[in-house]
Amino acid sequence: MFKVLNWHIEDKIGFLQLNNPPSNPMGSLFFEEFYWWRTEIAEKAEVKAIIIYGNGRHFSSGAVIDDLLGIISRSHEHCGDIKKVSEFLNINSQIFYSLKDLDIPVIAAVNGVCLGSAFELALCADYIICSSKAVLGLPETTFGLMPGCTGTVSLPKRVSTAVAIEIILSGNTFSPEKALEWKVINKIVPSKILIESAIDIALKLSSSFTKELKFSE
């Protein structure tokens, strides 16, 4: 059914795997499949929690910037109206952020690189568990861009303005230890036990989860 995603259910926990190894980049196909998964599958699935993770050593390297810039500039040349271009692109943001509308806990289990849009996706989860080998960051400003897929909206709700400015404006990558100190993530575990720890968390959270606990407005 999917090419760059994998969805399976085990013991009432839904597993969404980002599946384009080694770095699981987020191209146009990813965003199409993610939209389909969120609107047609996640809503109806009989699961008590969802775990999002990457196939292999990495979570995801994020959006494919050249593809994205190409799409934006072509459609801008075509219609000449930034608002129309961004209306189309905004669907991706709204769909990422709508993970917060599910009434079950969503857990991002992060191994290896988790940058740009990939980190933005993780920030839309209710709980972020990282392996000690995770590398996190929003590097967009180092290319003259800014986070464009929920990062500037979700991050300031989790952390202080000072931390949001540091992460977004510096564009520097950071370790899970730093992220935990900043309260950007919730837990660090050894890489080998990342998924089993995420399952433990999923079971714990789902037994006491109410919609009010969602990290929404």
Add this chain to the structure above:
Amino acid sequence: MGKSTIANWEKQGNIGIISLSNGKENYLIEPEFIDINDLKNWTNDNQLKGIIIKGTGRNFSAGASLSDLVSLAQNKTMLSKKISSGKEILDYIENLEIPIIAAINGVCFGGGLEIALACHIRIASKNALFAFPESNLGLIPGLGGIYRIIQLLGQHDMFDLILSADMVNTENAKQIGLVDYISESKDAFESAITKITNLTHDRSIELIQYVMKAIHNAKKLDRTEALKIETELFCKLAIQVKKD
């Protein structure tokens, strides 16, 4: 400059510096510690990438002096007018679309702490002291400080700080999240200059403004609207990058 304002402006490259200057403690004579029109003129500068507020000398600011406060309180209407203008100044600072850092040495009390709380980033030297002494006088912080501190720290630490009027040192202030960075050098201003330079020197003014606008929107707008504007700002930058 009005006679009761205690703020001076200078520029170092793309960085604006506001210095509070009134005796050793930099007491605020009035809630209008700065003339809002001056502030608007200074910051209406398309070369500006960041701002630092500091106290002249060893202290940031001890807030209002008791004698000034008593004389201000003689006229109720006037006092309430002045407090509204003070709030307007701090709201203007908080909503600036370039980063503003409070560089804090020595005492940072009352109205001084309210100014620091309106800034986006607080950097303090190891010897700084923080307090809201208002409750000792039967008062509460009046310039939006209670609201800002609840947003920053949550209810629990807010009560400790405001109701007890206890002094908090830099280390504890960092622990509860009142201070963002502890300055390595003795003068927090040096660390603030380094921080703001690192954050902004490789970034265009437009990019800095977009990022700050988006961060403010996250707290002010509902999520659908905030996300819409984020994507629009992103697209504007993307078209720019593709051209260059």
